[in-house]
Amino acid sequence: MKHVLQAKTAFVTGGSGGIGTAICARFAAEGASVIAADLQQSTELAEGVEFVEFDVTREDTIISTFADLEKRWDKLDILVNAAGIEIEETIENTTLEQWNRIFAINVTGTFLTSKYALPLLRRSNAASLINFGSYDGYIADPGLAAYCATKGAVHALTRAMACDHGPEGIRVNAICPGYVNTPMLQSFFGESGDIESLKQAVRDVHPMRTYGEPEDIANLVNWLASDEARYASGQLWVIDGGLSAQVQQMNL
């Protein structure tokens, strides 16, 4: 298969996270120049991926990062807003500080990074902006109230940005993963007891009888980033092994 992202440039926030690492590796393997932007480099980056320290909540450093980038790259073809956190609490147990922090990262971070990337994205002749929503933006997991709310906000923002910037040649979509094997998922399981039996139960409730791996998500991100997806915009792409296609699975 030919390299589908040859000569493209890509900027991935959360690029050192569970899913972000897999996205950066795939982009590099497909021939793109890739920057993994994250608070710190916590995973080993694939060959061809460059790390840049980046905090999606800091407007000043976002501005300076894209100003620096403009000196190196004449255009940005792909922006992936994959930085995100999860707070495992009901609203009653969520402090205002936690609420503001998760919105600052998951929603405001997507807004700010996109805002300052737009001038460089406009110079691409085929720009693709990919946000991270979640199947939790559609249906709720227990004890994740603030997280669910941020993902709903990202979904609405995705459609709005697609509508506003489509005429400028920028496609905007969101990926909405279900259960994916990442540190975030391990943390979600962590409070509920025997992690191994829980994993099997989680697998069994999926029509595909497994939860996803970061590479499964990167496969779809790669397609949406590529020119094959040139007519795809304004959509929320759920990829969840069939989980949300079914109604509640009762223990009958």
Next chain:
Amino acid sequence: MLRLEGKTALVTGGRQGIGRGIVDRFVSEGARVMTCGRGPRPDDLPAEVSWQTADVADKADVDRLTDRVVAEFGELNILVNNAGVQIEKTVVETTDEDWDALMGVNAKAVFMLCRDCIPIMYHGGSIINIGSISATTADPGMAIYNASKAFVQGLTRSIAIDHGPAIRCNAISPGWIMTGMADAAFAVARDPEAAKQDALARHPAGRFGEPDDIASLAVWLASDEAAFATGQCYTLDGGMTAASPLNPALF
């Protein structure tokens, strides 16, 4: 490596439009492809593509079609239910004959082909149903067509959960794709050209879709890259349904 190398595919309605676009892309990605339609084999169909004359609304024709898949390919890996018809009528105008003709192709045929093909996907497979944005947002004067596409979405989810993990099943919901079907829709407008310009302005992508746009997603869904994607109805419409139908700039 080609993405569908070694895979076998059946694509219904491959004479023209989206179906033909999918057939051509599947061939270029290395798949062995059979397609069908009501008429004789199209002259311009590539020699390596098998053609079966079949009315997919007819059970005997569907049985013959899937028998031939087994005879030629041994097993099936990919089924694309693309064949569809459109009738531009409200409920009040629609006759029983219209209902049978449209639901026969858009609904019953999809069911019959899945029923026949799932058992011959011996090593699992990917089913791709061509739905429409009309399943969730109604086109005026296309009542039964809209409803038939909602059927496709419901069946897609059911197959995904009943026949996973061996079988993945997804739907693609195209928006306005430049085919004979779209031209027919514009033709009923008071001013077809003005209607076309207005429709274009409602697409963030600034253009209508091409059959190849849909084929690109069909290739991805048919390939092993989509191993975790099932039970979904993915819309491909250039952003149209992301925006409200009320657009002040277009008054």
